[in-house]
Amino acid sequence: MATAALDPAHATSPKRSVLVDWLTTVDHKKIGILYGASAFIFFLIGGLEAEVIRLQLMKPDTHLVSPEFYNQLFTMHGTTMIFLAVMPISAMFFNFFVPLLIGARDVAFPRLNAMSFWVFLLGGLFINASLLMNAAPNGGWFGYAPLSSRQYSPGVNMDFWALGLQILGIASLAAGVNFFTTILNMRAPGMTLMRMPMFVWSVLVTQVLVLLSFPVITIALVMLTADRNFHASFFSYNVAGGDPMLWQHLFWVFGHPEVYILIMPAFGIVSEILPVFSRKPLFGYSAMVFSMAFIAFLGFGVWSHHMFATGMGPLADSFFSLMTMLIAIPTGVKIFNWIGTLWGGSLQFKTPLYFALGFIAMFIMGGLSGVMHAVAPADLQQTDSYFVVAHFHYVLFGGSIFSLTAGAYYWWPKMFGRMLDEGLGKVHFWLMLIGFNLTFFPMHFVGLLGMPRRIYTYPSGLGFDGYNMASTIGALTLGVGFLVFIYNVIRTWRTGAHAPADPWGGATLEWAIPSPPQEWNFAVEPTVTEKDALWAMKRAAGVKVLPEPPLVSGKGIHLPSPSWWPLFTSFGILIFMVGIMVKGETHGFPFGPISVFGVLLTAFSIFKWSYQPVDHPTSH
Amino acid sequence: MRYLHVPRPWYRPVGLLGALAAVLVAGCSGPYPQSTLEPRGDFAAMVDSVFMTTVYLAAVVFVLVEGALLFVLFKFRGKPSDADPKQIHGSTVVEIIWTIIPAVVLAVVAVPTVRTIFATAAVPATSPDGQPPLKVEVVGHQWFWEFRYPDLGITTANELHVPIHRTVDLRMKSADVIHAFWVPQFAGKRDVFPNRETRLWFTAAVTGEFPGACAEFCGTEHARMDFYLMVDSAAAFTAWVDRRHADSTMMYTGAPKHAADSVPLASMDPKVARGKQLFTTKTCVVCHSLSAMNPFKDQIGPNLSGIGTRKMIGAGWLPNTDENLREWIEHTQKVKPDVLMKGLPPISDDEAAALIAYLRTMR
Numbered sequence: 015m016a017t018a019a020l021d022p023a024h025a026t027s028p029k030r031s032v033l034v035d036w037l038t039t040v041d042h043k044k045i046g047i048l049y050g051a052s053a054f055i056f057f058l059i060g061g062l063e064a065e066v067i068r069l070q071l072m073k074p075d076t077h078l079v080s081p082e083f084y085n086q087l088f089t090m091h092g093t094t095m096i097f098l099a100v101m102p103i104s105a106m107f108f109n110f111f112v113p114l115l116i117g118a119r120d121v122a123f124p125r126l127n128a129m130s131f132w133v134f135l136l137g138g139l140f141i142n143a144s145l146l147m148n149a150a151p152n153g154g155w156f157g158y159a160p161l162s163s164r165q166y167s168p169g170v171n172m173d174f175w176a177l178g179l180q181i182l183g184i185a186s187l188a189a190g191v192n193f194f195t196t197i198l199n200m201r202a203p204g205m206t207l208m209r210m211p212m213f214v215w216s217v218l219v220t221q222v223l224v225l226l227s228f229p230v231i232t233i234a235l236v237m238l239t240a241d242r243n244f245h246a247s248f249f250s251y252n253v254a255g256g257d258p259m260l261w262q263h264l265f266w267v268f269g270h271p272e273v274y275i276l277i278m279p280a281f282g283i284v285s286e287i288l289p290v291f292s293r294k295p296l297f298g299y300s301a302m303v304f305s306m307a308f309i310a311f312l313g314f315g316v317w318s319h320h321m322f323a324t325g326m327g328p329l330a331d332s333f334f335s336l337m338t339m340l341i342a343i344p345t346g347v348k349i350f351n352w353i354g355t356l357w358g359g360s361l362q363f364k365t366p367l368y369f370a371l372g373f374i375a376m377f378i379m380g381g382l383s384g385v386m387h388a389v390a391p392a393d394l395q396q397t398d399s400y401f402v403v404a405h406f407h408y409v410l411f412g413g414s415i416f417s418l419t420a421g422a423y424y425w426w427p428k429m430f431g432r433m434l435d436e437g438l439g440k441v442h443f444w445l446m447l448i449g450f451n452l453t454f455f456p457m458h459f460v461g462l463l464g465m466p467r468r469i470y471t472y473p474s475g476l477g478f479d480g481y482n483m484a485s486t487i488g489a490l491t492l493g494v495g496f497l498v499f500i501y502n503v504i505r506t507w508r509t510g511a512h513a514p515a516d517p518w519g520g521a522t523l524e525w526a527i528p529s530p531p532q533e534w535n536f537a538v539e540p541t542v543t544e545k546d547a548l549w550a551m552k553r554a555a556g557v558k559v560l561p562e563p564p565l566v567s568g569k570g571i572h573l574p575s576p577s578w579w580p581l582f583t584s585f586g587i588l589i590f591m592v593g594i595m596v597k598g599e600t601h602g603f604p605f606g607p608i609s610v611f612g613v614l615l616t617a618f619s620i621f622k623w624s625y626q627p628v629d630h631p632t633s634h
Numbered sequence: 635m636r637y638l639h640v641p642r643p644w645y646r647p648v649g650l651l652g653a654l655a656a657v658l659v660a661g662c663s664g665p666y667p668q669s670t671l672e673p674r675g676d677f678a679a680m681v682d683s684v685f686m687t688t689v690y691l692a693a694v695v696f697v698l699v700e701g702a703l704l705f706v707l708f709k710f711r712g713k714p715s716d717a718d719p720k721q722i723h724g725s726t727v728v729e730i731i732w733t734i735i736p737a738v739v740l741a742v743v744a745v746p747t748v749r750t751i752f753a754t755a756a757v758p759a760t761s762p763d764g765q766p767p768l769k770v771e772v773v774g775h776q777w778f779w780e781f782r783y784p785d786l787g788i789t790t791a792n793e794l795h796v797p798i799h800r801t802v803d804l805r806m807k808s809a810d811v812i813h814a815f816w817v818p819q820f821a822g823k824r825d826v827f828p829n830r831e832t833r834l835w836f837t838a839a840v841t842g843e844f845p846g847a848c849a850e851f852c853g854t855e856h857a858r859m860d861f862y863l864m865v866d867s868a869a870a871f872t873a874w875v876d877r878r879h880a881d882s883t884m885m886y887t888g889a890p891k892h893a894a895d896s897v898p899l900a901s902m903d904p905k906v907a908r909g910k911q912l913f914t915t916k917t918c919v920v921c922h923s924l925s926a927m928n929p930f931k932d933q934i935g936p937n938l939s940g941i942g943t944r945k946m947i948g949a950g951w952l953p954n955t956d957e958n959l960r961e962w963i964e965h966t967q968k969v970k971p972d973v974l975m976k977g978l979p980p981i982s983d984d985e986a987a988a989l990i991a992y993l994r995t996m997r
Contacts, residue, residue, distance in 0.1 A: 390751050
């Protein structure tokens, strides 16, 4: 068995097929890859939706798609990119790298981690299945009441949305508990909180945001589902006394922290990449930690800046304006500290650095238009116009996606043991930078010129035509950029150069172990003495790169055993939600037989899961 | 005039030049009738002023910070063989400085922000023309706008007439889902709700016809929920009000006026007479009123008073030509899918022509 144990692909359990191995895995690295692969496919679907949107808006008075389908497209684009692309691509990095960066062998709750993934995947497939039924959600990713009520959205479209988000919320909350616990409890000896890599800090802050904000949307969605399916009236304005405004408050109390959930991991990734490629530690580590925490804290006090147009009155407007402006201070500190990290460095222009620099440059612009939105009177003109579309794409695409792409190029060698091609990576970067700006920069202007959001077409004569044409050309350029990335991945997979353990001169522990890591990550638990643990080890050894670590037998290392029950639990949850949708209108008892079956399957699976031994079958 | 008292920052001309340059760079040409950058009323001018303050500060910050980033990229380019640079972990002094500077910049933005929030919050008591503000009730419907003038007893739809230099006091509601009322040249957006009244105001400083739109997503035809703001001279507005009262007098008292209704059917142009009958037999009348003196609240279809001479049909986006009107009457669901005008008796070309002839008499 010695050879099998040395080969990571067969280390888990030689008797299991590859498919069963992946379906039952509790290895955080495999789960990370599963997250990444599924999320990238969802990202491509969301991107395709965006391309159709851009083709529809390329010229005035176009009839490429129907108004109804257009509304489905933009709702699905937003929902997909937020919940099925950026969040789970971040989750890929959380899963794969948090244990490696803190010197752990797995996350705190490996089977819960598997469940998070399966629940996420089934939720994503559930929402996207609506497209095949021509009944995709069509009320916007924000699902404002009363448009989302049964009265104004009679089809199953918004049921797919409400129940789908509910499923995804379960995945996010379970992962939130898991990573919060992992980071606080499973750090290697000597890794105090203030010695943690900045990416781990960003994950910790993100999970706090998840744990505090997702319960709000969970409850709001329960209320919406009750309104739509069980004759409640929380958000309708009939005799029962509901209020559509309540939905907006609940949604944005979740929704604003949610945008920080999307950007925090991006901060973390860039904070890892910049020091490595400027060969110089992160400038102002403590300020970076506290600014992230401060942004997250303020993130819970600014939700109503999404609602200036609702007419909350001058006091509320002033409060939320000023609170929002405050966020610019810690954000500015982060940007200055990143530039401070580069300052005086020896910049190594590899692809990850290109994308990280692209992130800083674009995020500055998104931040500046963000301050313009914080000015409540100006926001009255900008909100729900293309100006805000430009703004949030500068922070979510120019910010999150640029940073996640940087992370993909940076960590690809560690995840798959091969180097992505540098030349193609740089082509990808320039296509993305040019395409991105060509798509979204004109949107500032067309928004200020009066083009509202979420319109399936516009008349000629308002001066919108040229800007929209430019945006569409930019969107197609972006699409080509991602085709180059896909080509790069396929080429690397087939013929890419094998990656050494430490291709970039890394500062953190993941570069101390083989690429890709063996199942148990660290054959010997590392001990940490200061920040940038690997740099410290290299300094202590007096070398620039440590000798290639040998592959070792994992004999005697305890690892959690694979399990079917997380997958079955996830199916139980999915079936329960489907049951609510299929049953729809009910007479009295709110749950049909499908839902009851779902609950029973979930309960049974959790019961079996609880009594399953945790030891690895091959480790004894 | 209140709008003239809005301070015009010294850098304003520079800003317009900058905007113009950007427009030229993008290869686009005006006119931009729905632009927020060319305010034509006091509310929009105040908003524009505070917005331009942020634009200029943002431009300075942009140049400095992106400039620093670019400088670093060229200055500190290294080679793989280079020795490690000096390992600096931070600098408390520098970090305090660059925490304070943004705070100061934001304070400069915060003061005019709060001032403008309060200045735009309440409706002024009197208009620049000395009259009390003109009250208008706005009702958003899927997908058209209803406008009522409670003090004048008038209801109309999709074309809001207001006099120049008179502050307009909008009290807004929705008949169904949330919409947002937006005439960018005059004021910011304001959402309209089914269960609460929201307020907005503006004073127009120029006459003319200005497009506006619904800015909050409100269902299938959100894109086609536009309207026109007609800013009339004082005299033209009075004339328009009189005409609206006139159709109504005609509708309710039969007093002879210019419209065809005052003439007995038998002595009417036969085509118009047929159209008048069809308006009832084809059930148009169930949802649409031809009278501006409309006693019914929350009418199902848009009020059609003066439809014969309106600029647009279909909520502000189709020019009011016979051809468009015919297409609308015969194939509503093709022209604007999902509007409530469906499941009606079919209408032939002949019948449509008669209906149009009749509607054209509504002036």
